[in-house]
Amino acid sequence: MATITTLSEAVAAVVRDGDTVALEGFTHLIPVAAGQEIIRQRRRDLTLVRMTPDIVYDQMIGAGCARKLIFSWAGNPGVGSLHRFRDAVQHGWPVPLEIEEHSHAGMANRYVAGASGLPFAVLRGYAGTDLPEHTDTVKPITCPFTGEVLTAVPALNPDVGIVHAQQADRNGNVQFWGITGVHKEVVLASRRSLVTVEEVVDTLSVRPGATVLPGWTIDHVAEVPGGAHPSYAMGYSDRDNAYYRAWDGISRDRASFGEWLAGVR
């Protein structure tokens, strides 16, 4: 049964230095407030996992939380580069960042394998690209039935999975809808999980197309209204496109990022 608690207590309970931590949300329901709480608690040496390390990981990387990044697309969607990510990869600032790079199809399947209790997933992927040469976690595999050569990627089972959702009830059952990305997979694949929600309600209403994760699949729930900003929570907020553009300026140099970071801490 999920414990309903504050964001700072929940983060303190689930995230430890050196952990492998996945904050997910595919353009929608991104747990940005939780990422900033991890910065505030000064966690270090994390292996950060995320398909699209956008603003939330640019912030955590710039703050020096990460030792390694496992990802498939690192940009500011619709705007351009992630400057803190680039500074870390190109100049090792503020600390060197090891990378393990995949495609979206590969990352999604790695979470599926993790959620399924399997050691790896099979897909038609990466064929003819240079990714397998640089990423150890991409290997060929021969189908035992047809002899066809396909691609295998190992399961992702993070120590901690964190997502944002629209609602939880008082028993910690969580409901989310709209673009749901890999929310279900990352919670089920992770050893410990935290879901931040817009609102804790008495009863979850039946909502076509919504996903419900029973409270017993989740360790901690924290009510954090607006916790996905500048991404959004369908039914509660709109994507703050102006902030994504503004982040380009804030993150561009170390000094302006430093001012932003001081404000968070």
Place this chain on the structure above:
Amino acid sequence: MNWTADEMMTVAAARALHPGTRCFVGIGLPSTAANLARRTHAPDLVLVYESGTIGAKPDRLPLSIGDGVLAETADAVVGVPEMFNYWLQPGRIDIGFLGAAQIDRFGNINTTVIGDDYREPKVRLPGAGGAPEIAASCSEVIVIVRQNSRTFVDGVDFVTSLGHGHGASDRARHNLRGAGPVMVITDLGILTPDPETRELTQTHLHPGVSLDQAVDATGWNLRVADPPVVTDPPSGTELSALRSLKE
């Protein structure tokens, strides 16, 4: 009406999308062109965004592939594993619409790093996203990219998404089901792969663009159709639809 080179490129790309086509759309130029096609000659174009929105009908240009307007207007919204495994991988999508930071004479695409050393890149780019599997599994690929010698290079620094590899039989060798790039649409014209060698050939030039401009903007010894076709200029209808999309 006057128009810019970027507007000509977007209009040419929109024209390449036939009514009813199921089209996997990236953000930026591909999304603009696909939405223009939907506003003009192909209202029933099926827009698929990798965020899981199938049949999205946005009334304004989304900034990201996951804007709320895409989910609100879609025929179906699916999770990301389902998008790649059920919808893209088996070949249900007709056209994959991609951009590029670098592209070579065989339509191989780099969006990963600039520089010889992957571990010590000159410029770190965003990476693969959905592109490698879009390039592999869609029936055909259309690339939309500005033509200049920084982008049109004699050998990409990193193959993020396979085009025609080193030539004619390379996609078959990798067991890829889709045909790969069938058209590269630029601000100067259109390149299509040679039917035999698969090398990109400049088959079209946009109005007012000289052959020398295209040759100078290309980092390899560019093959040119004899003579190249001059693209029809954007119509008033196309231009006003494009400009209203951007308002």
